[in-house]
Amino acid sequence: MTRFNAPLAPEIAASEWFNAPTPLSLQALRGRPVFLHSFQLLCPGCVAEAIPQVLRIERIFANTDLQVIGLHTVFEHHAAMTPVTLRAFLHEYRLKSPVAVDLAEDGSDIPVTMRRFGLRGTPSSVLIGRDGAIIHQAFGVEDDIAVGARIAMALSARMPDIKPAVASDEEGACADGTCAVSPSAQDAA
Amino acid sequence: MTRFNAPLAPEIAASEWFNAPTPLSLQALRGRPVFLHSFQLLCPGCVAEAIPQVLRIERIFANTDLQVIGLHTVFEHHAAMTPVTLRAFLHEYRLKSPVAVDLAEDGSDIPVTMRRFGLRGTPSSVLIGRDGAIIHQAFGVEDDIAVGARIAMALSARMPDIKPAVASDEEGACADGTCAVSPSAQDAA
Amino acid sequence: MTRFNAPLAPEIAASEWFNAPTPLSLQALRGRPVFLHSFQLLCPGCVAEAIPQVLRIERIFANTDLQVIGLHTVFEHHAAMTPVTLRAFLHEYRLKSPVAVDLAEDGSDIPVTMRRFGLRGTPSSVLIGRDGAIIHQAFGVEDDIAVGARIAMALSARMPDIKPAVASDEEGACADGTCAVSPSAQDAA
Amino acid sequence: MTRFNAPLAPEIAASEWFNAPTPLSLQALRGRPVFLHSFQLLCPGCVAEAIPQVLRIERIFANTDLQVIGLHTVFEHHAAMTPVTLRAFLHEYRLKSPVAVDLAEDGSDIPVTMRRFGLRGTPSSVLIGRDGAIIHQAFGVEDDIAVGARIAMALSARMPDIKPAVASDEEGACADGTCAVSPSAQDAA
Numbered sequence: 001m002t003r004f005n006a007p008l009a010p011e012i013a014a015s016e017w018f019n020a021p022t023p024l025s026l027q028a029l030r031g032r033p034v035f036l037h038s039f040q041l042l043c044p045g046c047v048a049e050a051i052p053q054v055l056r057i058e059r060i061f062a063n064t065d066l067q068v069i070g071l072h073t074v075f076e077h078h079a080a081m082t083p084v085t086l087r088a089f090l091h092e093y094r095l096k097s098p099v100a101v102d103l104a105e106d107g108s109d110i111p112v113t114m115r116r117f118g119l120r121g122t123p124s125s126v127l128i129g130r131d132g133a134i135i136h137q138a139f140g141v142e143d144d145i146a147v148g149a150r151i152a153m154a155l156s157a158r159m160p161d162i163k164p165a166v167a168s169d170e171e172g173a174c175a176d177g178t179c180a181v182s183p184s185a186q187d188a189a
Numbered sequence: 190m191t192r193f194n195a196p197l198a199p200e201i202a203a204s205e206w207f208n209a210p211t212p213l214s215l216q217a218l219r220g221r222p223v224f225l226h227s228f229q230l231l232c233p234g235c236v237a238e239a240i241p242q243v244l245r246i247e248r249i250f251a252n253t254d255l256q257v258i259g260l261h262t263v264f265e266h267h268a269a270m271t272p273v274t275l276r277a278f279l280h281e282y283r284l285k286s287p288v289a290v291d292l293a294e295d296g297s298d299i300p301v302t303m304r305r306f307g308l309r310g311t312p313s314s315v316l317i318g319r320d321g322a323i324i325h326q327a328f329g330v331e332d333d334i335a336v337g338a339r340i341a342m343a344l345s346a347r348m349p350d351i352k353p354a355v356a357s358d359e360e361g362a363c364a365d366g367t368c369a370v371s372p373s374a375q376d377a378a
Numbered sequence: 379m380t381r382f383n384a385p386l387a388p389e390i391a392a393s394e395w396f397n398a399p400t401p402l403s404l405q406a407l408r409g410r411p412v413f414l415h416s417f418q419l420l421c422p423g424c425v426a427e428a429i430p431q432v433l434r435i436e437r438i439f440a441n442t443d444l445q446v447i448g449l450h451t452v453f454e455h456h457a458a459m460t461p462v463t464l465r466a467f468l469h470e471y472r473l474k475s476p477v478a479v480d481l482a483e484d485g486s487d488i489p490v491t492m493r494r495f496g497l498r499g500t501p502s503s504v505l506i507g508r509d510g511a512i513i514h515q516a517f518g519v520e521d522d523i524a525v526g527a528r529i530a531m532a533l534s535a536r537m538p539d540i541k542p543a544v545a546s547d548e549e550g551a552c553a554d555g556t557c558a559v560s561p562s563a564q565d566a567a
Numbered sequence: 568m569t570r571f572n573a574p575l576a577p578e579i580a581a582s583e584w585f586n587a588p589t590p591l592s593l594q595a596l597r598g599r600p601v602f603l604h605s606f607q608l609l610c611p612g613c614v615a616e617a618i619p620q621v622l623r624i625e626r627i628f629a630n631t632d633l634q635v636i637g638l639h640t641v642f643e644h645h646a647a648m649t650p651v652t653l654r655a656f657l658h659e660y661r662l663k664s665p666v667a668v669d670l671a672e673d674g675s676d677i678p679v680t681m682r683r684f685g686l687r688g689t690p691s692s693v694l695i696g697r698d699g700a701i702i703h704q705a706f707g708v709e710d711d712i713a714v715g716a717r718i719a720m721a722l723s724a725r726m727p728d729i730k731p732a733v734a735s736d737e738e739g740a741c742a743d744g745t746c747a748v749s750p751s752a753q754d755a756a
Contacts, residue, residue, distance in 0.1 A: 042274070042281045047236055053712075060712045080277035085231070088269035092231045145620075145627045148715030156723055242523075249523045334431075334438045337526030345534055420652070420659045425614055458655035463609070466647035470609045 006133035009034075009126065010116035012071065014100035016083050018090055024098055026132065029067055033135075033154035034128040038071045038102075038114065041081050041089040043122045049141040050123030051093055056144065057151065058097055064155050070099035073114040073122060078104070129154050195322035198223075198315065199305035201260065203289035205272050207279055213287055215321065218256050222324075222343035223317040227260045227291075227303065230270050230278040232311045238330040239312030240282055245333065246340065247286055253344050259288035262303040262311060267293070318343050384511035387412075387504065388494035390449065392478035394461050396468055402476055404510065407445050411513075411532035412506040416449045416480075416492065419459050419467040421500045427519040428501030429471055434522065435529065436475055442533050448477035451492040451500060456482070507532050573700035576601075576693065577683035579638065581667035583650050585657055591665055593699065596634050600702075600721035601695040605638045605669075605681065608648050608656040610689045616708040617690030618660055623711065624718065625664055631722050637666035640681040640689060645671070696721050 009026050017023050026034060037054050039046035058068055074081045083101055090099060102111035117126060120139040127135040127150055136150055198215050206212050215223060226243050228235035247257055263270045272290055279288060291300035306315060309328040316324040316339055325339050387404050395401050404412060415432050417424035436446055452459045461479055468477060480489035495504060498517040505513045505528055514528050576593050584590050593601060604621050606613035625635055641648045650668055657666060669678035684693060687706040694702045694717055703717050 041231075042277050044281055056710060056712050060710060060716070077277035077281075080274040082274075085269040085274055088231050088266035092233055092266075143623060143627060143715075144711030145623050145715035145718075148710075148712035149627070149719035151712075152716035152719040153723060156720060245521060245523050249521060249527070332434060332438060332526075333522030334434050334526035334529075337521075337523035338438070338530035340523075341527035341530040342534060345531060419609075420655050422659055455655035455659075458652040460652075463647040463652055466609050466644035470611055470644075 006129075006135070008132050009036075009128045009134050010113070012036075012069070012100050013103040013112040013116070015103045016101040018083075018087060018099045018101075019096060020098035024067075024069065024100070026128065030132050031130055032065045032067050033130055033151065033157075034067045034069060034126075035151060036069045036071055036126040036128060038073045038117075038119050038122055038124040038126075040072065040074055040076070040122045041086055042077055045141065046123040047093075050125075051095065053141060053144060053147065054095065054097070055093075057147070058095075060148070061151060061155070066151060066155060068097035070095060070097060071102050071113055072099060073102040073111055073119060073124075074104070075109050075111065075114060075121075078109070127151065127154055130157055195318075195324070197321050198225075198317045198323050199302070201225075201258070201289050202292040202301040202305070204292045205290040207272075207276060207288045207290075208285060209287035213256075213258065213289070215317065219321050220319055221254045221256050222319055222340065222346075223256045223258060223315075224340060225258045225260055225315040225317060227262045227306075227308050227311055227313040227315075229261065229263055229265070229311045230275055231266055234330065235312040236282075239314075240284065242330060242333060242336065243284065243286070244282075246336070247284075249337070250340060250344070255340060255344060257286035259284060259286060260291050260302055261288060262291040262300055262308060262313075263293070264298050264300065264303060264310075267298070316340065316343055319346055384507075384513070386510050387414075387506045387512050388491070390414075390447070390478050391481040391490040391494070393481045394479040396461075396465060396477045396479075397474060398476035402445075402447065402478070404506065408510050409508055410443045410445050411508055411529065411535075412445045412447060412504075413529060414447045414449055414504040414506060416451045416495075416497050416500055416502040416504075418450065418452055418454070418500045419464055420455055423519065424501040425471075428503070429473065431519060431522060431525065432473065432475070433471075435525070436473075438526070439529060439533070444529060444533060446475035448473060448475060449480050449491055450477060451480040451489055451497060451502075452482070453487050453489065453492060453499075456487070505529065505532055508535055573696075573702070575699050576603075576695045576701050577680070579603075579636070579667050580670040580679040580683070582670045583668040585650075585654060585666045585668075586663060587665035591634075591636065591667070593695065597699050598697055599632045599634050600697055600718065600724075601634045601636060601693075602718060603636045603638055603693040603695060605640045605684075605686050605689055605691040605693075607639065607641055607643070607689045608653055609644055612708065613690040614660075617692070618662065620708060620711065620714065621662065621664070622660075624714070625662075627715070628718060628722070633718060633722060635664035637662060637664060638669050638680055639666060640669040640678055640686060640691075641671070642676050642678065642681060642688075645676070694718065694721055697724055 011026055012024070014023060035054075035057055037050060039050055041047070054068060054070070057066075061068075072081070072086055086099070086101065100113070102113045105112050105115075108115070117137065123141055124137070124139045125142070125147075126137045129135045135154055200215055201213070203212060224246055226239060228239055230236070243257060243259070246255075250257075261270070261275055275288070275290065289302070291302045294301050294304075297304070306326065312330055313326070313328045314331070314336075315326045318324045324343055389404055390402070392401060413432075413435055415428060417428055419425070432446060432448070435444075439446075450459070450464055464477070464479065478491070480491045482489050483493075486493070495502075495515065501519055502515070502517045503520075503525075504515045507513045513532055578593055579591070581590060602624055604617060606617055608614070621635060621637070624633075628635075639648070639653055653666070653668065667680070669680045672679050672682075675682070684691075684704065690708055691704070691706045692709075692714075693704045696702045702721055
């Protein structure tokens with residue numbers, strides 16, 4: 001499961017969090033697998049398929065240390081999908097896991113975290129391993145069986161024996177809150 | 190199909206219309222059957238079941254004189270379901286038929302048209318006959334077969350031979366734009 | 379609804395009936411609309427979509443004089459879909475309306491009634507009006523809304539004023555079990 | 568994943584195999600995980616839910632060493648669900664993995680393998696680990712996510728270091744083709 005050269009997940013940049021007492025960070029979650037799902041509340045495929053799948057994931061892996069995180073990545077109809085509307089949406093759809101409002105960036109329709117991960121649209125999902133590396137990233141909703149299988153693999157993987165020094169290096173690369181694989185790749189995204 | 194004593198549908202009170210060049214009124218639609226569906230854009234049952242059914246109704250009865258009308262009856266999360274969000278919602282869900290924003294009323298969470306019809310919640314639907322009377326009103330989504338059957342019955346019904354004088358009386362009862370069955374019943378609602 | 383020149387439905391030829399104390403005939407059902415559905419018990423589309431739709435039709439039109447009739451039109455895997463298996467199938471799938479085993483014919487994979495109606499495969503359905511004419515015939519499962527609408531139209535149609543003499547002529551044309559409107563119309567079909 | 572005291576799966580007793588050049592045995596499959604699904608071709612829940620799930624499992628784990636095996640456990644309508652009908656069923660539903668016809672036993676409606684596993688009805692499924700032990704057994708269809716997760720865990724588990732002598736003992740308990748946990752438990756079933 002530890003795949004050398006697998007890219008470290010970049011950090012989440014959020015302007016606001018729901019369902020979380022304090023902001024979360026992937027850095028602080030190192031050691032636990034994370035299922036990160038990107039959605040927009042007016043995206044029909046998100047509402048019809050992705051959110052129900054997330055609710056099943058929340059329920060089925062409730063007794064594990066999987067961390068489910070939603071990312072509200074608004075890249076269209078910005079005025080229509082405000083945090084006020086998102087709060088009511090989360091209430092109505094009974095999503096219990098933390099949801100970050102992806103940070104808007106001046107001069108771009110694409111919010112920061114969405115750009116960092118190179119997400120192609122919504123719904124998208126990213127499975128992040130205990131070591132912080134991206135195990136799988138997908139645009140669209142995938143088969144429940146495959147999703148369940150991948151999460152189980154991520155859960156069963158042991159935290160790799162990475163020396164603290166290595167972790168520090170990673171932190172260094174996240175100095176500004178982003179954990180880019182390489183600056184050049186980042187620019188190309 | 191002409192059911193004597195069947196209540197006339199009250200008039201729609203709208204603060205804004207989408208998908209319509211000018212405001213519609215049930216009064217002006219007299220002679221055509223109307224399928225009026227009440228929804229809220231953050232209501233899960235509306236989005237998952239009622240709106241898809243409306244899209245099927247739009248398609249299957251496209252060549253008839255059935256008028257489909259949506260009614261955005263916000264009675265909760267008012268700040269979250271504004272006309273700006275509704276406009277984007279209609280775009281994303283590809284609803285083509287006219288949609289009225291039900292008129293908010295000071296001091297009440299329930300908007301005016303919702304109260305006039307006595308709708309119990311969303312999604313709801315009202316089938317109105319060529320004579321302006323309510324044929325069927327339901328809270329929740331009903332079987333497509335039954336919905337299709339009722340609309341077909343409404344379409345096949347001939348406009349009853351009501352003398353113009355009678356129609357005038359009805360208009361009289363709608364002087365202010367509302368077509369209440371009786372003021373006392375209205376108060377009780 | 380009375381469509382002149384609409385072809386009269388041919389008669390059902392059955393080797394056996396289930397859910398019926400005595401054999402039915404379309405001739406004897408004249409005056410009532412009939413929803414005839416053709417299926418094979420090992421046809422995936424029949425089992426997944428058509429049979430559930432028939433169950434909904436049975437339920438929703440239970441209080442009308444619509445006659446639902448199933449037609450087991452085996453045209454492949456004949457040894458696998460015997461009446462013994464059909465009986466158990468009807469029990470397990472809780473189909474309550476009469477089902478005819480379409481009459482096999484020597485030298486042909488296609489049973490008699492299937493050939494008479496010109497059914498292209500399973501599932502198929504035929505809606506027959508009160509006058510015995512075919513209102514609609516389809517291969518595959520259609521939208522519930524459209525099916526409900528057509529059945530409602532068939533139910534609301536009055537039995538046409540056909541003189542008894544005409545009916546007698548039709549009976550004469552059914553001497554061999556088929557009820558062709560006229561040989562020339564038959565050729566044109 | 569190696570759960571000590573987990574019961575070894577009993578052996579399959581089949582009167583016939585489909586989709587398999589030669590009969591399979593769980594004994595010979597030791598070392599590979601097995602997803603065994605029990606069904607009847609006239610069982611509505613099997614056809615509507617379990618078989619489609621099996622097809623998804625076949626597809627998603629195609630590149631792994633998971634062995635999917637169907638077990639046609641007829642315990643009612645025996646005359647209606649013969650191997651001739653099963654063969655056509657497998658063809659129509661495009662099931663590609665091996666299917667065993669569970670061995671009928673004189674004087675019992677319950678076939679042999681069904682009784683050995685203590686299956687409560689159809690559809691049922693049994694997930695067997697690389698070590699031959701039952702990981703999970705369920706009556707009814709479970710969530711795809713949970714099924715996918717369990718199969719992934721079974722696939723990722725290493726074959727336990729069991730000394731050959733232990734395996735020989737197990738073989739001894741399977742002398743007649745059955746692998747009963749204990750004769751007394753068997754009697755109680």
